[in-house]
Amino acid sequence: MAMTMHQRARLSRGIQYAVLILVAVALIAVADWPLLIEKVFNPQVAAQQFPGIIAVALKNTLIYTLLGFVVGLTGGVVLALMKLSSVAPYRWLATLYIEFFRGVPALLVFLAFGYGIPLAFGFRFNHYVTVMIALGLVAAAYIAESLRAGLQAVPKGQYEAARSLGMSHARAMVTIVIPQALRIVLPPLTNEVILLTKDSSLVYLLGMGVGQYELTKYGREAISEAGAGLTPLVVAGVAYLIITVPLGILTRRFESKTDRMKKS
Amino acid sequence: MSTASSAAPQSGSDDGLAGAASVVIDGLHKSYGSLEVLKGISLSVEAGQVVCLIGPSGSGKSTLLRCVNLLERPQQGRITVGDFDVTDPEADVDRMRRHVGMVFQQFNLFPHLSVLENCTVAQVKVLKRDKAEAERIARANLGRVGLAEKSDSHPDQLSGGQQQRVAIARALSMDPSLMLFDEPTSALDPETVGDVLAIMRDLAAEGMTMLVVTHEMEFARDVADKVVFMDGGVVVEEGPAAQVIGAPKEPRTQSFLSRVLNPTQVQAPEH
Numbered sequence: 445m446a447m448t449m450h451q452r453a454r455l456s457r458g459i460q461y462a463v464l465i466l467v468a469v470a471l472i473a474v475a476d477w478p479l480l481i482e483k484v485f486n487p488q489v490a491a492q493q494f495p496g497i498i499a500v501a502l503k504n505t506l507i508y509t510l511l512g513f514v515v516g517l518t519g520g521v522v523l524a525l526m527k528l529s530s531v532a533p534y535r536w537l538a539t540l541y542i543e544f545f546r547g548v549p550a551l552l553v554f555l556a557f558g559y560g561i562p563l564a565f566g567f568r569f570n571h572y573v574t575v576m577i578a579l580g581l582v583a584a585a586y587i588a589e590s591l592r593a594g595l596q597a598v599p600k601g602q603y604e605a606a607r608s609l610g611m612s613h614a615r616a617m618v619t620i621v622i623p624q625a626l627r628i629v630l631p632p633l634t635n636e637v638i639l640l641t642k643d644s645s646l647v648y649l650l651g652m653g654v655g656q657y658e659l660t661k662y663g664r665e666a667i668s669e670a671g672a673g674l675t676p677l678v679v680a681g682v683a684y685l686i687i688t689v690p691l692g693i694l695t696r697r698f699e700s701k702t703d704r705m706k707k708s
Numbered sequence: 709m710s711t712a713s714s715a716a717p718q719s720g721s722d723d724g725l726a727g728a729a730s731v732v733i734d735g736l737h738k739s740y741g742s743l744e745v746l747k748g749i750s751l752s753v754e755a756g757q758v759v760c761l762i763g764p765s766g767s768g769k770s771t772l773l774r775c776v777n778l779l780e781r782p783q784q785g786r787i788t789v790g791d792f793d794v795t796d797p798e799a800d801v802d803r804m805r806r807h808v809g810m811v812f813q814q815f816n817l818f819p820h821l822s823v824l825e826n827c828t829v830a831q832v833k834v835l836k837r838d839k840a841e842a843e844r845i846a847r848a849n850l851g852r853v854g855l856a857e858k859s860d861s862h863p864d865q866l867s868g869g870q871q872q873r874v875a876i877a878r879a880l881s882m883d884p885s886l887m888l889f890d891e892p893t894s895a896l897d898p899e900t901v902g903d904v905l906a907i908m909r910d911l912a913a914e915g916m917t918m919l920v921v922t923h924e925m926e927f928a929r930d931v932a933d934k935v936v937f938m939d940g941g942v943v944v945e946e947g948p949a950a951q952v953i954g955a956p957k958e959p960r961t962q963s964f965l966s967r968v969l970n971p972t973q974v975q976a977p978e979h
Contacts, residue, residue: 605817
């Protein structure tokens with residue numbers, strides 16, 4: 445029997461949906477719902493997390509992310525300019541840095557800063573400084589790559605026009621090229637903020653006071669404290685989504701806007 | 709209008725670049741690797757003159773033009789603009805460039821700035837004019853190119869011809885002593901070419917020194933004091949417009965002109 449391509453595609457899609465529904469039904473049937481609700485989605489335990497999870501944990505997550513982003517953006521700008529420099533050693537240094545920090549897990553960088561520095565130099569940075577540097581060092585590597593791509597995406601004619609008007613190299617970069625590059629890199633930069641928000645959970649590795657807990661640490665501590673299953677972590681997860689989902693939507697909005705600009 | 713023609717000659721800080729400037733190019737060589745693009749070009753433009761550079765693509769005209777404000781650095785030879793030695797390795801390039809306006813084939817307006825800001829940004833950042841003064845000058849020049857009402861638009865809202873006129877206003881706002889045009893109408897829709905050429909005619913009539921790379925033979929014939937035909941990195945023929953375009957002596961000039969002026973006529977390819 446002959447089937448058209450269209451019919452075959454519909455049949456294949458139908459089978460996929462059927463399998464999906466079967467799996468979902470099986471999971472729902474097998475799961476122990478009362479226990480699951482008791483241990484994972486417990487409304488009373490969830491309610492107990494407030495207001496601390498917002499007033500302390502969410503606030504700290506935002507602070508850590510912001511600190512990391514400030515260092516990451518500053519470092520990223522410097523690294524991107526080094527990578528595009530005509531001075532070869534600058535390029536090598538920037539490449540070395542970027543490859544290293546993109547290549548090792550952020551977890552490892554946190555361990556090195558939290559425990560390595562005190563061991564090696566016998567002193568400890570302030571908690572916030574440690575977080576800022578550890579998060580920022582890694583973020584800088586990723587941001588540098590996004591910025592470099594953005595800077596290279598600005599047409600050469602823009603730089604030439606700026607120089608032709610008598611602007612110095614630095615002035616042309618600051619006034620003409622970098623503002624345009626920033627628009628191009630806004631979507632990848634927002635992405636970077638999302639990654640940073642999640643990476644800030646690594647702070648839980650460091651010793652800290654209760655007032656410095658961020659979402660993951662807060663959730664973990666709440667688990668052991670209450671003996672109340674995983675509910676606090678679910679609440680923490682939702683709190684992350686409250687930050688990251690709007691950022692994702694913002695990125696898509698911006699991407700479609702710049703796409704429209706390109707088409708016009 | 710505060711163009712070069714009205715400015716009194718100044719000394720000192722302007723390095724002999726204020727007021728309409730002459731250009732003298734002497735024995736210019738430029739290579740990219742083993743490819744020699746300019747093979748010893750000598751050329752002069754007197755103050756207030758319009759010189760048009762014509763020739764087939766790849767002949768080196770744009771490269772020559774870009775050497776004048778050092779967007780390309782020649783390997784050999786000398787260029788002076790007014791009394792300013794452009795090719796002196798010690799020369800303050802940025803200082804020279806603020807007196808030399810450049811108009812590009814692709815306009816190169818700054819897309820993140822409004823039309824008015826395009827015309828004020830260098831005045832403020834480079835010439836250190838205060839914002840009100842810069843805006844006054846920018847508006848005057850936008851008026852001059854017929855786009856006063858577009859001050860608050862952004863470049864992407866303008867047609868190609870309008871963008872090129874803004875680019876001219878942007879260059880004029882710096883009170884240049886010399887204007888370089890790099891195929892200013894080549895990227896334009898045919899119906900907008902005339903507006904741009906009309907502005908360039910006005911500028912020429914006002915005594916602006918202009919060096920123009922162009923394929924608009926009619927413009928060259930009408931406006932240029934001198935036409936220079938380049939091919940293969942050398943000046944093949946130069947002279948008054950009527951002579952070079954009307955009665956060329958060199959066979960290469962003749963064959964180029966017959967192709968450009970009668971594009972419908974079938975010609976054997978020149979290889």
